[in-house]
Amino acid sequence: MLNDLRQTARQLLADKKVDVVIGYGQADPAGPAYPVFITRPEDTEQLVFNDRCYNNLTTFLTRKEIRAMGRAAVLVKGCDAKSVVVLAVESQIDRQSVVVIGMACNGVGQPSLAKCRTCDVHMPRHTDMVIGQAADHAIEAKDRYAELAEMMSKSASERLAYWGQELSRCVKCYACRQVCPMCYCERCVADKNQPQVIKTSATTMGNLAWQINRAFHLASRCVGCDECTRACPAGINLRLLNLMLAQATEEQFDYRPGMDKDAQPVLGCFSVKDKECFIK
Amino acid sequence: MSEVISARALRELIGGWLKAGIRVAGPRRVATDQVAYAWLDRPEDCLLGGYIHPHNSIKEFFFPRHESLYEYRIEGKKIALKNPEPLADERIVIGARPCDAAAMPILDHVFNWDFKDPFYNRRREQTTVVTLACREHDHECFCTSVGLGPDAERGSDVMLYELDGDMYEVRCVTDKGGNLMAGRTETSQLTGSVPPGPAKKFDLAYLRETIGSKFESPVWTEATLRCMACGACAYTCPTCHCFDIVDEGNARGGIRAKNWDACQFPMFTLHASGHNPRNTQPQRQRQRVMHKFSIYPDKFGDVLCTGCGNCTRHCSVHLGVQTVLEAAEKSWRNATV
Numbered sequence A: 001m002l003n004d005l006r007q008t009a010r011q012l013l014a015d016k017k018v019d020v021v022i023g024y025g026q027a028d029p030a031g032p033a034y035p036v037f038i039t040r041p042e043d044t045e046q047l048v049f050n051d052r053c054y055n056n057l058t059t060f061l062t063r064k065e066i067r068a069m070g071r072a073a074v075l076v077k078g079c080d081a082k083s084v085v086v087l088a089v090e091s092q093i094d095r096q097s098v099v100v101i102g103m104a105c106n107g108v109g110q111p112s113l114a115k116c117r118t119c120d121v122h123m124p125r126h127t128d129m130v131i132g133q134a135a136d137h138a139i140e141a142k143d144r145y146a147e148l149a150e151m152m153s154k155s156a157s158e159r160l161a162y163w164g165q166e167l168s169r170c171v172k173c174y175a176c177r178q179v180c181p182m183c184y185c186e187r188c189v190a191d192k193n194q195p196q197v198i199k200t201s202a203t204t205m206g207n208l209a210w211q212i213n214r215a216f217h218l219a220s221r222c223v224g225c226d227e228c229t230r231a232c233p234a235g236i237n238l239r240l241l242n243l244m245l246a247q248a249t250e251e252q253f254d255y256r257p258g259m260d261k262d263a264q265p266v267l268g269c270f271s272v273k274d275k276e277c278f279i280k
Numbered sequence B: 001m002s003e004v005i006s007a008r009a010l011r012e013l014i015g016g017w018l019k020a021g022i023r024v025a026g027p028r029r030v031a032t033d034q035v036a037y038a039w040l041d042r043p044e045d046c047l048l049g050g051y052i053h054p055h056n057s058i059k060e061f062f063f064p065r066h067e068s069l070y071e072y073r074i075e076g077k078k079i080a081l082k083n084p085e086p087l088a089d090e091r092i093v094i095g096a097r098p099c100d101a102a103a104m105p106i107l108d109h110v111f112n113w114d115f116k117d118p119f120y121n122r123r124r125e126q127t128t129v130v131t132l133a134c135r136e137h138d139h140e141c142f143c144t145s146v147g148l149g150p151d152a153e154r155g156s157d158v159m160l161y162e163l164d165g166d167m168y169e170v171r172c173v174t175d176k177g178g179n180l181m182a183g184r185t186e187t188s189q190l191t192g193s194v195p196p197g198p199a200k201k202f203d204l205a206y207l208r209e210t211i212g213s214k215f216e217s218p219v220w221t222e223a224t225l226r227c228m229a230c231g232a233c234a235y236t237c238p239t240c241h242c243f244d245i246v247d248e249g250n251a252r253g254g255i256r257a258k259n260w261d262a263c264q265f266p267m268f269t270l271h272a273s274g275h276n277p278r279n280t281q282p283q284r285q286r287q288r289v290m291h292k293f294s295i296y297p298d299k300f301g302d303v304l305c306t307g308c309g310n311c312t313r314h315c316s317v318h319l320g321v322q323t324v325l326e327a328a329e330k331s332w333r334n335a336t337v
Helices: A002-014 A043-044 A055-061 A078-089 A147-152 A154-165 A204-218 A227-231 A239-253 B007-019 B103-110 B117-128 B175-181 B205-213 B219-224 B232-236 B282-298 B321-336
Strands: A022-027 A034-036 A072-076 A099-103 A130-131 B004-007 B025-029 B036-039 B067-076 B076-082 B091-094 B127-132 B159-165 B167-173 B184-186 B244-251 B253-260
Touching: A002 A022, A002 A043, A002 A072, A002 A099, A002 A130, A022 A043, A022 A055, A034 A055, A055 A078, A072 A078, A078 A099, A147 A154, A147 A239, A154 A204, A204 A239, A204 B159, A227 A239, A239 B205, B004 B007, B004 B103, B007 B025, B007 B167, B036 B091, B067 B244, B103 B117, B103 B282, B117 B127, B127 B175, B167 B175, B205 B282, B205 B321, B219 B282, B219 B321, B282 B321
Parallel strands: A022 A072, A072 A099, A099 A130, B025 B091, B091 B127, B127 B159
Antiparallel strands: A022 A034, B004 B167, B004 B184, B025 B036, B067 B076, B067 B253, B159 B167, B244 B253
């Protein structure tokens, strides 16, 4: 698998089909892998792929520093491949000019991250190629949202107390936003200060305002890569918010962001069949 | 001869402080996998083992992430200002890591340079720092590379060393520490020690000598292109101290607040004209590392880093002072051959 990956990357660079391959490198086998940007065929030996390859590299596709490097090939796991679909649907990338290398993935982390335990895209979809083999099996919706069901079984005041407690640790470092492939705005609403709509203060109320705002903006767009959850230095379980968005989108609109590249995005289309029961 | 205290007596002591109305902060489990320095409600909240480093630093007890400088109220054409209530309480930080304690005297320089920050200084005066020497380190720790170590005393009022049999050796470093522990310890023959800290990751003397002339080095881009531009490194760092002053309120009044800010955000240096002198992420990373290893030490004589490793530990792309300086040293040494 690793040989195939390096060979593929080497060929893409040698044939000048791409200028940069966005992949994973790892200096210390005991440490995590991290993003690398390979521009020369001889450097493709640096590429690795294993269960420490956490990052969703598609976030880099919209970064100006990376765009300046030219045409890109990007490695994606099944979860990350979904964000390529959403980026293309939202016209943030020209899908034809990006080479998407899917990597069959059996989960990352030791033990596997929560998202991997209910993953039904071990084989990446809508990519230009897939390297490796992994078995996919359907996961029932109730299993995908099991953690959320546990949270929603609590009363509203218990849930508010939970989020108040969790978000009291938020320092507003915006790691959740910065690692998110869907947070590509050149200027985030949190950074707009005339007027300052979202307080910059890292108080519980300010943090609540920020995360509610982020959830609103990611509704029907979040692909559930959960990088925000992993990146949070305070260990806030943002995954629960992501699950809430995903469940609402699936139940109300039968839509899972990034799963079907031809599906109309929920926020970008209107159907008379749209349920309106959530408008109260 | 040494002074020791049992773990039980130490907990009772913490309980006594809390009962006397003293605010006590220390490492505390705040979520399943998270240990943070936080205010303690009960003595048993305090964790004195089982983790390498809390996810934050003790700086927030001196320089909080959000602080009101004053309140203002607008009535007609009059503006009334109100200062915050003075902080009168005595505070104790217990179980600080030596790398966190060492950050405080380093930060004293900047908060007492052209303007003596009354908020910071008042907290410094009121707070006693009790440090727990380290018996373990992880891949991210690099205190030994910046001249500190697992039992460095800098910034601590008291040092605690774990002994066998649920005991701690107590070494009072300052008078403040001596006053805190007076009459609380027993004399013993046992003395504490710590294993050697992490192996050195880079040559500080070489980097200090070289870094000033390396502003245009390609290593900045090579080593930091993957930076995601968040503030996780700065906000978990014991020595990063940038802040922003903002007004929060409505037409009738509000507060003027001092909030943490970080040089990794593009907004940090964005001019009103739209020009940004640090326009790319590698330029911002270069600023962070050069501030710590060139600008600050040139001005104040101290490197602005204690090797706690929180930057790399909490970075989603495994990027921090250690990874950047390792890459820089390798690149610069090779270039001069």
